Amino acid sequence: MITTLAGGVGAAKFLAGLQLVRRPSELVALVNVGDDFVLHGLRISPDLDTVTYTLAGAINPETGWGLAGETWAAMGALDRYGGESWFRLGDKDLATHLYRTQRRSEGATLSEVTAEITRAWGVGVRLVPISDDPLATVVTLLEGGDVDFQDYFVRQRHDVPVAAIRVAGADQAAPAPGALEAIAEAEVLVIAPSNPIVSIGPVLAVPGVRAAVEAARERCVAVAPIVGGVALKGPADRLLRELGHESSVVGVARIYRRLCSVLVVDEADAHLRAAVEAEGVRCLVAPTVMRSPETAAALAGIVLDAVGARPGRG
Amino acid sequence: MITTLAGGVGAAKFLAGLQLVRRPSELVALVNVGDDFVLHGLRISPDLDTVTYTLAGAINPETGWGLAGETWAAMGALDRYGGESWFRLGDKDLATHLYRTQRRSEGATLSEVTAEITRAWGVGVRLVPISDDPLATVVTLLEGGDVDFQDYFVRQRHDVPVAAIRVAGADQAAPAPGALEAIAEAEVLVIAPSNPIVSIGPVLAVPGVRAAVEAARERCVAVAPIVGGVALKGPADRLLRELGHESSVVGVARIYRRLCSVLVVDEADAHLRAAVEAEGVRCLVAPTVMRSPETAAALAGIVLDAVGARPGRG
Numbered sequence: 152m153i154t155t156l157a158g159g160v161g162a163a164k165f166l167a168g169l170q171l172v173r174r175p176s177e178l179v180a181l182v183n184v185g186d187d188f189v190l191h192g193l194r195i196s197p198d199l200d201t202v203t204y205t206l207a208g209a210i211n212p213e214t215g216w217g218l219a220g221e222t223w224a225a226m227g228a229l230d231r232y233g234g235e236s237w238f239r240l241g242d243k244d245l246a247t248h249l250y251r252t253q254r255r256s257e258g259a260t261l262s263e264v265t266a267e268i269t270r271a272w273g274v275g276v277r278l279v280p281i282s283d284d285p286l287a288t289v290v291t292l293l294e295g296g297d298v299d300f301q302d303y304f305v306r307q308r309h310d311v312p313v314a315a316i317r318v319a320g321a322d323q324a325a326p327a328p329g330a331l332e333a334i335a336e337a338e339v340l341v342i343a344p345s346n347p348i349v350s351i352g353p354v355l356a357v358p359g360v361r362a363a364v365e366a367a368r369e370r371c372v373a374v375a376p377i378v379g380g381v382a383l384k385g386p387a388d389r390l391l392r393e394l395g396h397e398s399s400v401v402g403v404a405r406i407y408r409r410l411c412s413v414l415v416v417d418e419a420d421a422h423l424r425a426a427v428e429a430e431g432v433r434c435l436v437a438p439t440v441m442r443s444p445e446t447a448a449a450l451a452g453i454v455l456d457a458v459g460a461r462p463g464r465g
Numbered sequence: 466m467i468t469t470l471a472g473g474v475g476a477a478k479f480l481a482g483l484q485l486v487r488r489p490s491e492l493v494a495l496v497n498v499g500d501d502f503v504l505h506g507l508r509i510s511p512d513l514d515t516v517t518y519t520l521a522g523a524i525n526p527e528t529g530w531g532l533a534g535e536t537w538a539a540m541g542a543l544d545r546y547g548g549e550s551w552f553r554l555g556d557k558d559l560a561t562h563l564y565r566t567q568r569r570s571e572g573a574t575l576s577e578v579t580a581e582i583t584r585a586w587g588v589g590v591r592l593v594p595i596s597d598d599p600l601a602t603v604v605t606l607l608e609g610g611d612v613d614f615q616d617y618f619v620r621q622r623h624d625v626p627v628a629a630i631r632v633a634g635a636d637q638a639a640p641a642p643g644a645l646e647a648i649a650e651a652e653v654l655v656i657a658p659s660n661p662i663v664s665i666g667p668v669l670a671v672p673g674v675r676a677a678v679e680a681a682r683e684r685c686v687a688v689a690p691i692v693g694g695v696a697l698k699g700p701a702d703r704l705l706r707e708l709g710h711e712s713s714v715v716g717v718a719r720i721y722r723r724l725c726s727v728l729v730v731d732e733a734d735a736h737l738r739a740a741v742e743a744e745g746v747r748c749l750v751a752p753t754v755m756r757s758p759e760t761a762a763a764l765a766g767i768v769l770d771a772v773g774a775r776p777g778r779g
Contacts (some may be wrong), residue, residue, distance in 0.1 A: 192506040192566035222538045228560030232585045235567055242556045246542030252506035253549055271546045 153455070154179045154337035156364070158350025159186075159198040160215040160384055161376055161441075162343035163205035166276055168447020169341075170206065172455065172462035175275025179333040181360075183345070184261065184280045185288035185318050185353030186300050190238055193248040194255055197301075198350065199265055199278060200247055207272035215384065218243050237306045262327045279333065281354045284324035288349055291315040293393075300349065309386035313393045316348055321356035334363040339460045340411075342373035344439060346387040347406050348394060355410075364410045371411040372454045374439055375400045379419040383440065399423060404430040413457045415439060415450070433457075467769070468493045468651035470678070472664025473500075473512040474529040474698055475690055475755075476657035477519035480590055482761025483655075484520065486769065486776035489589025493647040495674075497659070498575065498594045499602035499632050499667030500614050504552055507562040508569055511615075512664070513579055513594060514561055521586035529698065532557050551620045576641045593647065595668045598638035602667055605629040607707075614663065623700035627707045630662055635670035648677040653774045654725075656687035658753060660701040661720050662708060669724075678724045685725040686768045688753055689714045693733040697754065713737060718744040727771045729753060729764070747771075 153173055155166060157180040166180055180202060187196045197216070204210040204218055211217045221241030229236045240248065247268060254264045260283040269278050288300040293312035303309060334340060342364075345351055355361045364371060380399050382388040388398040396402040400416040404427045407414065414432045416423065417439040427434035435457055441447040452462045467487055469480060471494040480494055494516060501510045511530070518524040518532055525531045535555030543550045554562065561582060568578045574597040583592050602614040607626035617623060648654060656678075659665055669675045678685060694713050696702040702712040710716040714730040718741045721728065728746045730737065731753040741748035749771055755761040766776045 189570075190567065191563035192508070192570060193563075194506070222536065222556070224536045224556035225539065225559045225563065228557035229563060232560065232564040232582065234560065234564040242536070242538035242559075243542035245539045245556075245559065246546065246548065249505035249507075249539065249543060250546040250548040253504065256503075256506060268546065 152177055152179055152333065152337050153339045153341065153460070154181060154333045155341040155343050156345075156351055156354050157182045157198065157202060157343045158345025159183070159201040160205075162198075162345045162350070163202045163210070164441040164447050165341070165343045165374065165451065166202060167205050167444045168441060168449070169451040170276055171444055171448035172451050175206075178276040179329075179337075180276055180278050181281050181330050181333060181354060182278055183350045183353050184282060185286045185349065185356075186304070187286070188299055188301050190235060190301075192252065193240075193245075194252045195238070195240075195248050196251065196261070196265075196280070199268075199280060200244070202278055203269055203272055203274055206269075206274045206276055209272065217241050238301060260327075279327050279330050281327060281330060281360065282324040282357045283327050285320050286324055286353050286357070287319040288353055289317050289319050291317070304349075304386075309389070313390060316352065316390070316394065318353045318356040321353065322358070324357045326357050326359050330357075331359055331363050334360070334367055337367060337370060339455055339458055340364065340367045340371040341454055342371065342407060342411055344374040344376040346376060346382070346385055346390070347403060348387070348390045361410070368410060369412050370458050372413040372415060372457045373403070373407045373411040374450065374454065375403045375414055375416045375420070377403055377420075378417040378439060400434075401426045401430065404432045404434075408432050415454060415457065466491055466493055466647065466651050467653045467655065467774070468495060468647045469655040469657050470659075470665055470668050471496045471512065471516060471657045472659025473497070473515040476512075476659045476664070477516045477524070478755040478761050479655070479657045479688065479765065480516060481519050481758050482755060482763070483765040484590055485758055485762035486765050489520075492590040493643075493651075494590055494592050495595050495644050495647060495668055496592055497664045497667050498596060499600045499663065499670075500618070501600070502613055502615050504549060504554075504615075506566065507554075507559075508566045509552070509554075509562050510565065510575070510579075510594070513582075513592060514558070516592055517583050517586055517588055520583075520588045520590055523586065531555050552615060574641075593641050593644050595641060595644055595674065596638040596671045597641050599634050600638055600667050600671070601633040602663055603631050603633050605631070618663075618700075623703070627704060630666065630704070630708065632667045632670040635667065636672070638671045640671050640673050644671075645673055645677050648674070648681055651681060651684060653769055653772055654678065654681045654685040655768055656685065656721060656725055658688040658690040660690060660696070660699055660704070661717060662701070662704045675724070682724060683726050684772050686727040686729060686771045687717070687721045687725040688764065688768060689717045689728055689730045689734070691717055692731040692753060714748075715740045715744065718746045718748070722746050729768060729771065
């Protein structure tokens, strides 16, 4: 089993590569649910859906989120009412939220619904929400108090200064069934190139998860989500700085040093190898920008090799 | 003010005619909400939406419900999951439910949301849900126990024998703001050609409504929803029989005799005039099949004239 701690787009691309070098049935992704929220009464799980749609080959390749060939009739009609249309829900994508909401109202857990949804898409990787309990990443703005993550991320386009991030509900949350086992029993544990603060952070905030990852440190490889000091997507670089970290692979190494024994950094950051290793983490340099499933597969092969695991679908 | 007790399709057609002979701003419809339900987490109000879309000229003329020019991408995508797709929600129609659900979650009452939705569609008639409190028409099947109204009506296509109908929540419900006043102050009160049991029944079940209608009996005109012994749409004829009534305009007269002083019946039932009047209700014979807004307008004119009110938009 190879287990990946996952956020949204970056993790999805990595997993799409990983499933080219290892059988999907050997792969588990423990996915962030701190971004999950309720809008229009619908339960929306952005990271689970991004990973699902990506692994199904159905993602919109231009945006990295949502479905390819999507239509927007519902959002267009919502404009008539002046409704909340800042979070764009395509017509087909809506079906996923309708289904999840209906099944949750019938008593199914998020894990159970996620298994049903991934099965319907023919996704072989096992996606496990890090918790079936509600988590909510809360963003405290430098000016303006607390807002929900999606308000910050989508409505305000992560274009406002952040004073703090916390994961509400984490104290009371339990890891989803199988999550801790998937860490403990993993041949390789991967921290995907996702935002360390708002994607991997909520995963680690669930009681028991951080300790389980620390116990698996020697088998754990992280892929840096920062290339040349900037995030390829999203606000990771800005958030790192605003919250007192260094927006570089060295800053990432400091955050992950107790969790992983290897950090894979991009060739653009080759000059920082010694600085990373000074943090006590072995540093591998490789192309990390996943322009295609094939480049992602090459990266996945390097990650496996880093801790002595072998690619191979045999 | 002319106030109409309203269900779905039949009432919507009548009101579309009425707004051709009286200014919409003079018209109020007190609409059944016993059919309202939650599906996929969305709050759906079928009768309110049918009346709204019809008065806006946006109804699908072939089905009598839903929007013209609708698309079905969300329902099609839901089939992938084997989700609950028996209640067909078009993509544009979904926006209405998304908006209503969002606004209710923000604390708006159903009356308030209904006013917002009708305003967005440019509907001049004031639509008032008979109650802002939850009502649920429960159908007890002869075989199979209790089911929700939409389960009976849509999923089972009202093709199963019914033992009883009750309106859950009616005891605790209050009339919506303005509802009783709209009855008491009406120049003419109309009972639309809707199902007496499952459309008008829940309206009358809200405490205070039946007494208010009885007090307005001399100004109240009902239009029979049964023509030649059968319902033009839906299960009214079958339900009347199954619940011990006569499926005829005479049966309708018996149900409404204390509520209205006039019953308008179709020309097909002209031979039942004396039998209707034997129930203590004046019987007018007129074409009641509303094939167009113009025929509905002619019917509306006859209804107004029956109690001495005049058509006229002046």
